[in-house]
Amino acid sequence: MPREIDREGVRRLVDQGAQLVEVLPAHEYEEEHLPGAVNLPLRRLEEQAADVLDRTRAVVVYCWDSA
Amino acid sequence: MYDYVAGKLDWLAAGGPIEGTDAATPRAGDVARGDVPTCGLDERLGEVQERTRPAGFDACVVVNQERVVLGLLRAKELDGDPASRIEAAMRPGPSTFRPHVRIQEMAHHMVDHDLENSPITTSDGRLVGLLRRDDALRVAHGRHQAEGDAT
Numbered sequence: 001m002p003r004e005i006d007r008e009g010v011r012r013l014v015d016q017g018a019q020l021v022e023v024l025p026a027h028e029y030e031e032e033h034l035p036g037a038v039n040l041p042l043r044r045l046e047e048q049a050a051d052v053l054d055r056t057r058a059v060v061v062y063c064w065d066s067a
Numbered sequence: 068m069y070d071y072v073a074g075k076l077d078w079l080a081a082g083g084p085i086e087g088t089d090a091a092t093p094r095a096g097d098v099a100r101g102d103v104p105t106c107g108l109d110e111r112l113g114e115v116q117e118r119t120r121p122a123g124f125d126a127c128v129v130v131n132q133e134r135v136v137l138g139l140l141r142a143k144e145l146d147g148d149p150a151s152r153i154e155a156a157m158r159p160g161p162s163t164f165r166p167h168v169r170i171q172e173m174a175h176h177m178v179d180h181d182l183e184n185s186p187i188t189t190s191d192g193r194l195v196g197l198l199r200r201d202d203a204l205r206v207a208h209g210r211h212q213a214e215g216d217a218t
Contacts, residue, residue, distance in 0.1 A: 002070035007081055010071050022075070032087040034078055062071035062078075 002061065010034075010060055018058035021045075034062070079167035080190035095173045096166025098206050099187040099196030105130045108137060112156050113149030115140065126184045128194055129157045135192040136163055141183065163188040166195050173198060174207035 005013070014020060020037035022029045029039035040048055042063075053059055071077075079085065082096045104127045106115045119127045125145065129138035138157030147156045163186045164173065177185060177200045187195040 002068040004072045005069045006073065007071070007077055007083070009069070010078075013069060018069070024075070030087055031089040032075070032079070032085045034075065035084050035086050037086075058069060060069045060071055062074045065074045065076040066072045 005060065010062075013058055013060055016058070018060050019053055021053070021059060021061045023061055023063050028064075037062075077190060080165040082166035082189060082195055085167075093170040093206050093210060094166055095164055095168045095170060095185075095187045095198050095203075096195050098170055098173075098202050099166070099198040100124075100202070101196040103128055103194075103197035105134070105194065106140070106153055107131070108152070108154040108157075110153045111149065112140075112145070112147055112151045112153060115153065116145055116149060119145060124197070126197060128186055128197060129153055130194055134194045136161070136186050136188050136194050139184070139186060161186055163192070164198070165190060170203055171207040171210060174200070174203040177203055 010020070014036070020034050021040050022033045022037045023040060023042045023045060025041050026039055029037070033039070038052060040052060102122075104115070104119045104122050104124055106127050106129055108129060115127050119125070119140070125142040127140040127145065128136055129140065130136055138159045139161040140153070140157050144156050144158060166187055166189070173185070176182070183200050185198045187198050189195060
């Protein structure tokens with residue numbers, strides 16, 4: 001289970017080298033995303049995560065909101 | 068793995084930096100005046116009058132020590148009795164807006180609701196600045212013209 005974090009947690013982890021992953025559809029990611037985030041839409045997350053992400057660094061995923 | 072559960076909306080609402088094709092779109096937080104005069108609940112209106120209009124503003128935002136917005140003194144409240152306490156003179160709980168709202172959307176809203184000024188705050192209520200309708204309209208109009216020129 002992913003561990004829930006807040007905005008300050010995101011900043012702290014990114015400063016420590018964490019990877020940011022936006023799981024929203026590509027067009028939403030292209031319009032605006034957190035600095036340095038990569039896009040892995042939810043339906044492709046499992047199949048592409050191993051190719052895109054560095055296993056040695058922490059991963060922070062986010063979508064639009066908590067709803 | 069970590070889950071930023073509050074997500075992109077929370078990040079934008081806090082005025083966090085963004086990347087992407089819409090990153091350059093002017094937002095409420097970009098246009099809001101961060102130098103708007105502020106005051107506390109315990110001050111007297113006369114003290115606030117002395118520093119608000121000379122600073123070029125016809126509104127003052129009432130905040131607490133953490134800069135959380137508590138109220139707004141608009142032009143008509145600023146014209147009140149100088150001896151009155153801010154807590155009694157202010158308009159409490161004004162509508163606030165988040166920094167990421169696109170300026171064109173803000174301009175329409177302020178015209179539709181006849182708002183001269185709108186406090187822009189983070190999602191936890193801290194003041195970013197005061198958006199003046201004239202500023203919103205000027206930037207939104209410039210943006211509209213730029214989009215028209217591009218088509």
